Amino acid sequence: QSGFVGSDAFGLRLSLDLLIAAVIGGLGNTNGPLAGTLLIMVMAELIAPLQNYALLVRGVILVAVLMLFPEGAIGLLRLFKRKSAKAASTEGSLAFEKVSGARLTGSGLTKRFAGVTAVSDFSLEVVPGSVHAIIGPNGAGKSTLIQMIAGLHSPDGGKLLIDGADVTALPAHRRARLGLARTFQNLQLIGSLTVLENVLLGISPNAGFFAWLSRNGFEREERERALRILGYLRIAHLAELKPAELSYGHRKLLEIARAIAQKPRLMLLDEPIAGLNAAEAREIAQVVRSLSKAGVTILIIEHNMEFVMSVSDRITVLDYGVKIAEGLPAEVRGNAKVIEAYLGTEA
């Protein structure tokens, strides 16, 4: 309609209206500004008779919304949905879809940070479908090793194979496509998304635009799958909450849920029970066992000996970046070097 565009067209009132529309509707959500625009059109009609004071009223409304409903109209809707979702939640069992686990082979892996060799000439063979634990004191290089396997640190030496194929040079996302998923020692959840949406992040949409058009409802299958995964982990009733509202234990489960959403064949867990109470830890142990039973290969890093001894098939001990022992849980438990690394010498 406009034959001419000038700065006059974007005066204070319009700028304010656009801002209010987004805020009233709800930020961070596609439907928010849409709902907000409707609200503000109605509101503009209502306050039009106030003439010059209309701008003042707009300002008051903006401040009031920001203070009272920081998540806007959509946020309010969610609050209602959350209540109904709670009632509808079904608690599932820990039955995962069967997969064929991947084989992970590392040889001569080395990573240096200026002055410190975090991991030194490290070799490892993780058998498909097994639970393999890496233990060692703080700073031993365990997280660095996981970062190298996941593709977030490139090694300074050595080779990494998944099912015999060299992946040393592959970036993290390509390794993910090969079936590698991981959780982080310092949780990496997206705070502005709901629990369900965080799980959706792990699901790769298998559809282009036309497939999307032909299906009934945006991301419907993906959402159902994400809910099912949350159900397996018995946290489906928390689907509409934000991660920050969850207990630490549930947040850890959520990270595992997001990793499971990737349909992994190899899963890396970095300190999955650090900071959890005994009941939460038992729950994670159960999840690890079920995943393993479904065929997923699991490489786990953990401090808690009782946990490690109870879930792992094989244990590798790392100290100052060097492998000092490897074997069955019972073998490692009695190893003199391991006892020394953990408890110090008798002296």
Ligand code: ADP
């Ligand atoms: P762990 O997970 O076994 O506690 P890390 O792998 O985190 O140990 O650390 C091993 C060593 O590498 C430590 O000396 C640590 O200071 C160093 N390190 C780890 N990550 C980094 C990094 N991103 N930059 C520099 N040094 C690092």
Ligand code: MG
């Ligand atoms: Mg660590």
